[in-house]
Amino acid sequence: MFWKFDLSAMSHVDKLLDKEGVTLRELMDGEDILQECKAQNRKLLDFLCRRQSMEELVGLVTQDPALDLEERARFKYPNTACELLTCDVPQINDRLGGDETLLNVLYNFLDREPPLNPLLASFFSKTIGNLIARKTEQVIAFLRKKDKFISLVLKHIGTSALMDLLLRLVSCVEPVGLRQEVLHWLNEEKTIQRLVELIHPSQDEDRQSNASQTLCDIIRLGREQGSQLLEAPQPDPLLTVLESQECVEQLLRNMFDGVQTELCLVSGTQVLLTLLEPRRAGSEGLLDSCSQGLDRPCTVSPGVLRGIEPRLKDFHQLLLSPPKKAAILTTVGVLEEPLGNARLHSARLVAALLHTGTPSINQELCRLDTMGLLLDLFFKYTWNNFLHLQVELCIAAILSHAAREDRAAASGPEDALEPPPSSGDPAAPQPASSLPEGTMVTHLFQKCCLVQRILEAWEANDRTQAAGGMRRGNMGHLTRIANAVVQNLEGGPLQSQVSEVFRGLPADCRGRWESFVEETLSEANRRNAVDLVSTHHLHPSSEDEDMEGVLPSELSLQQAFSEYQVQQMTATFVDQFGFSDEEFAEQDDSVNAPFDRIAEISFTVDADDDSPGAALFEACCSDHIQPFDEDDDLWEAEETHRAARVTRARFGGPHASERCPKDGPERRGQGAGEGVGAVQAGSPCEGGSEVGSSWAVFDGPVTPMAASPAPAVARDVGSSVWAAGSPSTSAPEEKGWAKFADFQPFSLSQGRGAAPRWTLATATPRLA
Numbered sequence: 001m002f003w004k005f006d007l008s009a010m011s012h013v014d015k016l017l018d019k020e021g022v023t024l025r026e027l028m029d030g031e032d033i034l035q036e037c038k039a040q041n042r043k044l045l046d047f048l049c050r051r052q053s054m055e056e057l058v059g060l061v062t063q064d065p066a067l068d069l070e071e072r073a074r075f076k077y078p079n080t081a082c083e084l085l086t087c088d089v090p091q092i093n094d095r096l097g098g099d100e101t102l103l104n105v106l107y108n109f110l111d112r113e114p115p116l117n118p119l120l121a122s123f124f125s126k127t128i129g130n131l132i133a134r135k136t137e138q139v140i141a142f143l144r145k146k147d148k149f150i151s152l153v154l155k156h157i158g159t160s161a162l163m164d165l166l167l168r169l170v171s172c173v174e175p176v177g178l179r180q181e182v183l184h185w186l187n188e189e190k191t192i193q194r195l196v197e198l199i200h201p202s203q204d205e206d207r208q209s210n211a212s213q214t215l216c217d218i219i220r221l222g223r224e225q226g227s228q229l230l231e232a233p234q235p236d237p238l239l240t241v242l243e244s245q246e247c248v249e250q251l252l253r254n255m256f257d258g259v260q261t262e263l264c265l266v267s268g269t270q271v272l273l274t275l276l277e278p279r280r281a282g283s284e285g286l287l288d289s290c291s292q293g294l295d296r297p298c299t300v301s302p303g304v305l306r307g308i309e310p311r312l313k314d315f316h317q318l319l320l321s322p323p324k325k326a327a328i329l330t331t332v333g334v335l336e337e338p339l340g341n342a343r344l345h346s347a348r349l350v351a352a353l354l355h356t357g358t359p360s361i362n363q364e365l366c367r368l369d370t371m372g373l374l375l376d377l378f379f380k381y382t383w384n385n386f387l388h389l390q391v392e393l394c395i396a397a398i399l400s401h402a403a404r405e406d407r408a409a410a411s412g413p414e415d416a417l418e419p420p421p422s423s424g425d426p427a428a429p430q431p432a433s434s435l436p437e438g439t440m441v442t443h444l445f446q447k448c449c450l451v452q453r454i455l456e457a458w459e460a461n462d463r464t465q466a467a468g469g470m471r472r473g474n475m476g477h478l479t480r481i482a483n484a485v486v487q488n489l490e491g492g493p494l495q496s497q498v499s500e501v502f503r504g505l506p507a508d509c510r511g512r513w514e515s516f517v518e519e520t521l522s523e524a525n526r527r528n529a530v531d532l533v534s535t536h537h538l539h540p541s542s543e544d545e546d547m548e549g550v551l552p553s554e555l556s557l558q559q560a561f562s563e564y565q566v567q568q569m570t571a572t573f574v575d576q577f578g579f580s581d582e583e584f585a586e587q588d589d590s591v592n593a594p595f596d597r598i599a600e601i602s603f604t605v606d607a608d609d610d611s612p613g614a615a616l617f618e619a620c621c622s623d624h625i626q627p628f629d630e631d632d633d634l635w636e637a638e639e640t641h642r643a644a645r646v647t648r649a650r651f652g653g654p655h656a657s658e659r660c661p662k663d664g665p666e667r668r669g670q671g672a673g674e675g676v677g678a679v680q681a682g683s684p685c686e687g688g689s690e691v692g693s694s695w696a697v698f699d700g701p702v703t704p705m706a707a708s709p710a711p712a713v714a715r716d717v718g719s720s721v722w723a724a725g726s727p728s729t730s731a732p733e734e735k736g737w738a739k740f741a742d743f744q745p746f747s748l749s750q751g752r753g754a755a756p757r758w759t760l761a762t763a764t765p766r767l768a
Contacts, residue, residue, distance in 0.1 A: 097135030158206035187237035212267035248307025354397035
């Protein structure tokens with residue numbers, strides 16, 4: 001802000017503008033021209049809005065630069081010119097949008113033979129798109145007067161920038177009334193029909209791909225804009241044409257009649273999937289299908305379904321014999337016959353159609369046995385997880401919509417394409433007697449033999465792994481499919497239907513399935529379950545492996561004692577401070593809150609009462625403190641093993657815990673970390689190794705303990721370090737020796753402004 005209003009500093013652009021005969025390119029060579037333009041430098045804007053300057057700027061974004069220029073400098077000026085024209089300055093927008101001559105110069109860029117320069121096309125599209133958003137009425141009126149505008153845009157639809165320009169006309173026009181006029185204009189120009197014609201094997205790949213993407217975006221934008229209007233939206237004419245039966249039939253004729261190419265099949269299927277996209281739930285797995293709304297009726301445009309249904313046999317044939325593809329090398333070997341993108345999109349379309357729950361389409365799929373073919377591909381291409389997901393979604397749709405399919409089949413063929421309204425509880429199971437023979441759920445379990453295939457595939461995978469082979473790549477999806485079957489057999493809205501079909505399976509198959517569910521599948525689910533970190537024991541490092549036994553044995557006591565401490569402190573806080581924690585929270589926003597009263601609180605924990613917390617406290621202390629005779633020499637046995645331990649510490653000998661079983665007689669009756677101060681004489685594991693302490697390493701030679709007096713040693717559990725002290729003949733009262741009999745009771749005392757000091761009997765003994 002300071003430099004913006006600092007009038008004493010003159011910018012480089014102002015200095016250039018003060019020169020006579022300054023050119024536009026001289027200004028564009030400056031690094032700050034764009035910043036000065038956005039800051040609305042009046043002198044600069046007056047220069048740019050001159051007719052000569054505007055014509056030069058428009059010419060830079062529409063004319064190919066000279067070929068003799070350096071490659072990195074060829075598009076420097078066109079890029080800067082585009083940024084200046086689209087920097088959203090009102091003076092430039094008014095000057096360009098209000099001058100029809102300049103608009104004609106821009107428009108003439110389209111009157112060229114394809115392909116257009118992609119960089120210049122992006123500059124042109126950005127400039128026109130900015131004018132459509134800022135000077136909508138003037139630019140739309142200008143474009144509507146051009147009879148060849150839509151034809152020229154579609155002529156260059158292979159350039160992505162022109163596809164973006166067409167989408168700007170659909171989505172960036174405001175207000176709603178004017179946008180509706182633009183949509184009707186585009187519909188009068190047969191824009192949708194022309195785009196559908198471009199999805200044809202005779203067209204080049206870029207035009208087919210961009211035409212398909214444009215249609216998909218028009219569908220999504222039309223539905224999104226219609227859902228955002230508060231009042232009842234007017235029908236989108238472009239969307240209405242796309243959802244018509246005639247349009248879908250024309251698209252399918254382009255795909256299947258005549259020569260079939262993978263690109264045309266994929267591009268057309270993407271449009272069909274987008275037409276069905278909002279009508280199906282985006283479930284990622286079988287177990288989430290019900291929660292995603294797959295059991296609720298879906299409303300699908302009847303024209304789309306009527307156009308697709310007669311062509312289901314073509315998609316089935318496509319799954320059988322796709323366009324030929326060369327063998328490819330994968331990480332698991334050579335794939336002689338790749339699945340291909342066309343078959344994958346066909347599987348996606350089948351899954352989308354099954355999610356609509358249309359009975360007539362389901363009956364046609366049953367007749368063609370398309371689901372059985374998809375299962376064949378599922379087990380053939382064991383490493384194609386894209387296909388595995390689509391087959392899983394197909395099974396999810398069948399299990400979710402079977403009940404509604406039964407009701408629709410009973411209502412008559414005239415309502416086949418209209419999903420019937422749900423009455424009562426949609427999740428209520430239907431009577432078993434109403435289950436028709438031709439429904440998808442019956443077809444899935446009886447003709448497709450889903451249960452048998454699951455069992456056979458699982459057994460084959462077990463044999464492969466037992467022989468040292470790799471686990472098959474579809475086992476994760478197969479596990480979720482098996483869990484979905486179990487879920488519908490044991491409960492759920494389709495229990496009666498699935499149970500009836502399951503009872504029709506052979507007896508040996510049912511027995512194998514029950515054994516598989518109880519043993520194999522349950523074990524797989526257990527392995528796949530994710531344990532919470534808080535409930536999983538984390539193994540310590542090698543240096544602290546002696547602490548392994550401390551956590552399990554003392555966790556409950558320590559946790560209970562901690563809760564007891566909190567309760568006691570809270571009660572003391574309320575009694576002495578004068579109000580509860582809720583009242584204290586109300587003071588958080590007050591500047592004058594009486595925080596000085598906090599320092600006057602004196603916390604005391606009474607461990608002598610008869611409360612359960614006191615009993616836990618006593619139990620914790622008794623486990624840690626063991627009585628001993630003051631006449632016993634605690635360090636007698638320690639002196640025998642000290643030299644060997646120091647040697648092991650220096651030269652990497654085995655740890656003490658490796659020699660002592662944790663359940664040995666010396667440790668029976670106490671945890672791995674118990675008896676901090678009570679080391680039993682003669683124990684092979686004594687010396688405090690259970691609490692992670694280690695011997696100090698001395699640089700000098702090691703003297704056997706039998707040949708020299710034993711040094712006095714004081715152990716500090718907090719630091720886990722053994723420090724050398726005076727000779728063993730010194731009296732215990734000398735400084736450095738621990739007095740185990742002098743334990744202090746548990747208390748907390750705090751003065752005003754002083755930090756609290758805790759003394760716990762189970763902590764380190766005080767040094768004399």
